[in-house]
Amino acid sequence: MATKLPSPPRVGMVSLGCPKNLVDSERILTQLRADGYQMSPDYAGADVVLVNTCGFLDSAKEESLEAIGEAIAENGRVIVTGCMGKEAETIRARFPQVLAVTGAHQYEQVVEAVHAAAPASLSPYIDLIPDAGLKLTPRHYSYLKISEGCNHRCSFCIIPSLRGDLVSRRPDAILREAEKLVAAGTKELLVISQDTSAYGLDLRHASWPLKSGGEVRAHMTDLARELGRIAPWVRLHYVYPYPHVDNVIPLMAEGLVLPYLDIPFQHAAPSVLKRMKRPGNDAKVLSRIHAWRDICPDIAIRSTFVVGFPGETEADFQYLLDWLDEAQLDRVGAFRFEPVEGAAANLLPDHVPEELKEERYQRIMAKTAAISAAKLAAKIGRTFDVIIDAVDDEGGATGRSYADAPEIDGEVFLRDAGHVTVGDIVPVAIEDADEHDLYGVPVGA
Secondary structure (H helix, E strand, O other): EEEEEOOOOOEEEEOOOHHHHHHHHHHHHHHHHHHHOOOOOOOOOEEEEEEEEOOHHHHHHHHHHHHHHHHHOOOOOOEEHHHHHHHHHHHHHHHHOOEEEOOOOOOHHHHHHHHHOOOOOOOOOOOOOOOOOOOOOOOOOEEEOOEEOOOOOOOOOOOHHHOOOOOOOOOOHHHHHHHEEEEEHHHHHHHHOOOOHHHOOHOOOOOOEEEOEEEEEOOOOHHHHHHHHHOOOOOOOOOOOOOHHHHOOHHEEEOOOOOOOOOOOOOOHHHHHHHHOOOHHHHHHHHHHHHHHOOOOEEEEEEEEOOOOOOHHHHHHHHHHHHHHHHOOEEEEEEEEOOOOOHHHHHHOOOOOOHHHHHHHHHHHHHHHHHHHHHHHHHOOOOEEEEEEEOOOOOOEEEOOOOOOOOOOOOOEEEOOOOOOOOEEEEEEEEEEEOOOOEEOOOOO
């Protein structure tokens, strides 16, 4: 039976006050959209309504209170934020039914309140954020969406029917957002889309002028170069291996972009790729991976694979395992094929039995864990920059290297790190490793 995906929760927004409040509203909605929520243009269609208030003048406060009252009357499920949030007692006295009240710039608390009021069900089929549980983006790293939709028609995917064809954002708008995020404390930009390599195709790779002078082309390579001049770390996700991806590798070797590529290969066997309606030449991809490593030896490549796709034979699966031995990917995720309502793959013959899917899943995870363990062991004795995600009260800290995206890859566990703070990027000497993580000490500690 096909899996029917749940409809994402819908959020309404009433934004009052000055342009700074409007920017705050945009940031909140951007985060919620990344977390799987959709926006509602009216009260009736919203699962929860946000009211971003102004509290600068008495007249503005009264307008805010009226807006809260209207939202409660029309919808009933209301979260209040913004400048008037500091007067929570006044708001609750007049509207005791509000779900939560937060102050201005309290982005994390607002998003947490929405998550509590209308939880989102993440899905690996349609969500860019991993279902491992990204609930909130800390200040020091931010997701930067550069486009929406997808032009591919993979047989297992329903994203085009849900989100339409590729729609790229203007490059100057993306760069302005990146500058704002970095000014607000972001150290790492994680570039996301449904197909990052296709960025700008719908814009015919046109160029836009920059305020600082010059212009930027709507193209992945140009955008990556400009982002690398803005943020300390830039990480590229969902990169389909088009030929022009080769032009990004020198940027990694130069240090403008993190030497990290997230490429969803999905499979390696030609017959399976054909049924998936994914173009792919496994031998050519392998030669390109080797060429990338010649240019940038430390490049980390992560990917995801589907096991048990309809018609996948034991020979097909063994082909994938042999391909992984040759490719030596740094990070690999896999999931068992599941029919999703509306996907063309549901109609394919020769569906793989569930117990065989599970057996193949366990085999691919064991294979990739062994590869990962060997590659991480080779890093012992070397020094890498690490971005700090958490610190404890006992001198320990947890961070990530260039090879580790948050929530989906490994971590670096530090000792004698009492002097570091969250968001710092520090050199770390690697002392030990296991299948997925590294262990080390800050240089000079």
